Amino acid sequence: MESGENDEPLETRLVRVRGQVQGIGYREACVRRASALGVTGWVRNRMDGSVEAMLQGSPEQLATLCAWLSEGMPAALVDAFEVTEVQPPFARFDTFERLATQ
Template sequence: MSEQTEDRRRAHVFVTGRVQGVFFRATTRDRAEAVGVDGWVRNLEDGRVEAVFEGTDEQVTEMVEFCHEGSPAASVEAVEVEREPPEGLSGFDVRR
């Protein structure tokens, strides 16, 4: 088993606030690609943004911390984080 596989983490995140229509998903994708995490982000019908990040502990932590701020126009009220077993995602997608 490689060290990379052993160190892989997954966070399932729900962000509440003014987070839709403010480039939150695009900014999250750009940051995720810069950090090197895999996963996806999407808007939910209830106004929240949902995201999944997979990578090293440091990469996932950086993305969760980013969600507390979001895009420059966002106003984040709360971030809920659920830790889950990694699924081996590859790349980062904006889902609709």
């Protein structure tokens, strides 16, 4: 973890995406998109068929990634999209990774 070299605010959000989002490469696409945007955190499948992601970055980075997640990739059919802002203090993530199903 690096100390904040820029003064841009860091936010953390927990996102739940419901619909046809498992078995189509949605998590891998999320990892690629988040990494390209500089967002850190994780993404995982849930046993109920949804996808859950913990996102950390600037408000602009998170808005861009959340917009992508809510629309989904072309093969995804997003039925519901929920975002919960995680209040500090929160753990700092160094990368964005795919976790095992929870």
